[in-house]
Amino acid sequence: MGLIHIELFTTLDHVGQAPGGPDEDPEGFPFGGWQAPLMDDVAGAQVDAAYEGTDALLLGRRTYDIFAAYWPQVExxxxxxxxxxxxxxxxxxxxPDLPWAKSTQLGPDLPGAVREIRDRHQHVxxxxxLDLVQTLLREKLFDRLDLWVHPIVLGIGKKVFDEGAVPTNVTLLEPxxxxxxxxxxxxxxxxxxxxxxxxxxAPRRDAGGEG
Structure with a gap:
């Protein structure tokens, strides 16, 4: 069985909307492209490494449209x-029209479709x-969650953890x-x-004796 990796850029107040540019998701959001001034070589290398071994993408409709209009034109x-x-x-x-090569729309049973993808690929x-991510978090249909937390607070915008989040345990995989x-x-x-x-x-016992 493969792994579902969620890769997200977020602010300190967990806003994940439109990090890449002002035209990415402009409706009611004046901070599109907030990530660009904060990028550096270390973060760039982390992002590069995160995609090593990727053999499939799982995307929401809006992100797909942005990617499909951009990446096929890049050499x-x-x-x-x-x-x-x-x-x-x-x-x-x-x-939706899916013009990007090797694109497939998932059926109405999203949890079932995601489980099938996980069985078919190693690193998705x-x-x-964000809408898709919130569904995956709610259904606990993910295996890894990478969050690049940026040192800004926006106070407005779509958030990574929004209404409908469920109590979930995660474990830190590396420092x-x-x-x-x-x-x-x-x-x-x-x-x-x-x-x-x-x-x-409540009283606690420390390693050296009674607390």
Missing amino acids: DNPFATLFNSIPKYVASRGT KVVGS PVASPRGTVLLRYGLADGIPATGDMS
């Missing part, structure tokens, strides 16, 4: 070579696609790494169960 770029050559699976409630990447401009990569894996609770006022 001499490793991301273009990768994205243009691998299967693209699109989640949409409508009947979910890029952007966080900060880039020179302050972006921190947090790499998590889905864990079993739901978050536990406790009482911080």
Whole structure:
């Protein structure tokens, strides 16, 4: 069985809308392209490494349209070579035109379709696609969650964790790494169960004896 990887750029207040440019998702959002001033070589290398071994993309309709209008026109770029050559699976409630080569629309049973994709591929990447991401988080249909957390607060915009999020445990897969401009990569894996609770006022025993 393969792995579903969610790759997201977010602000400190968890806004994930339109990081790449002002025309990406402009409706009611004045900060399109907020990621560009914060990119540096370290974060760029992290993004490059994250896509090594990718053999399929799972995208929402809006992200698909943006990618399909851009990547087929790009030459001499490793991301273009990768994205243009691998299967693209699109989640949409409508009947979209899918002109990008190797594109397939998923059926109405999204959880079932995602499980089939996971059985068919080893490393499936979910890029952007916040509505789709929230469904995957709610259904716990992901295996890895990579969050590049940028040192800004926007106070407006679509968020990674929105209404409908469910209690979920994740485990940190590797130590966080900060880039020179302050972006921190947090790499998590889905864990079993739901978050536990406790009482911080209760007596505790420390390693050296009674607390």
